[in-house]
Amino acid sequence: MTEKRWTKDTTPYYVFSCPRCNGFLYLKKGNKSKTCTRCGAKILSKTITVRKESVVYGMSNAVLEIKKRQNQIAISQLGGNPDLKAKGQYQKKSSSFLSFKIENNTENEQDLNYSKLKKEIFLHFQSFNVVPAYSIEMICEKFDTLTVKEWIARLLKENIIEASNNNQYSLHFKTISRE
Numbered sequence: 194m195t196e197k198r199w200t201k202d203t204t205p206y207y208v209f210s211c212p213r214c215n216g217f218l219y220l221k222k223g224n225k226s227k228t229c230t231r232c233g234a235k236i237l238s239k240t241i242t243v244r245k246e247s248v249v250y251g252m253s254n255a256v257l258e259i260k261k262r263q264n265q266i267a268i269s270q271l272g273g274n275p276d277l278k279a280k281g282q283y284q285k286k287s288s289s290f291l292s293f294k295i296e297n298n299t300e301n302e303q304d305l306n307y308s309k310l311k312k313e314i315f316l317h318f319q320s321f322n323v324v325p326a327y328s329i330e331m332i333c334e335k336f337d338t339l340t341v342k343e344w345i346a347r348l349l350k351e352n353i354i355e356a357s358n359n360n361q362y363s364l365h366f367k368t369i370s371r372e
Contacts, residue, residue, distance in 0.1 A: 205248050206255035208262070209241050217262050219255035306336040310344060311353060315366055326360045 205222040216231035226237050249258050313332050318324050333344040348354045354362040 202251035202253065204252070205250055206252060207238075207241055207243050208247050208249060208255055208258045209236075209243075211236060212240075217259040219249075219252070219259060221252075303338045306338045307344075307347065310336050311348075314348075314353070314364070318364055319366070321364065323357055323361050323363050326362055329354060329362050 206219045208219050210217050211229040213234040214232040218227055220227045228235050249255050330341050333341040352365055357363045
């Protein structure tokens, strides 16, 4: 009986840009077509111009080559590395300073954790008015004296966060205007 082993993928892949949207794609040698993941265009392999630098070996290398090319375009168009954030998920605050104070005079662990939770939310999102709900929930998971649902309820009750549309929360911290 022969033993199966993992082997490195050395299959040639062609890295190219979509003729319709210019998004980068890869096509395994021998495949007849590729559908663009961005615009849905169907690209036939016989229409692809293959240059020597466009051939990589292994799918992992194809993905890395696409990332490298996308980053090069972003640097040339943006003048620096791209800031990859979900569009529309975060809304920046106006130019004001924010303050936050932890009350260390709390007696029980739950209140202390609540102060730490508020501080962590503040530190992560002090530049934003609105954030996705999951980002607040992920921070709440770190503090296990209450469930995520109970932490969210407490934050809502004390008006630290406010439920917004599209699974988002508006943040309410004390704002100090710039002088």
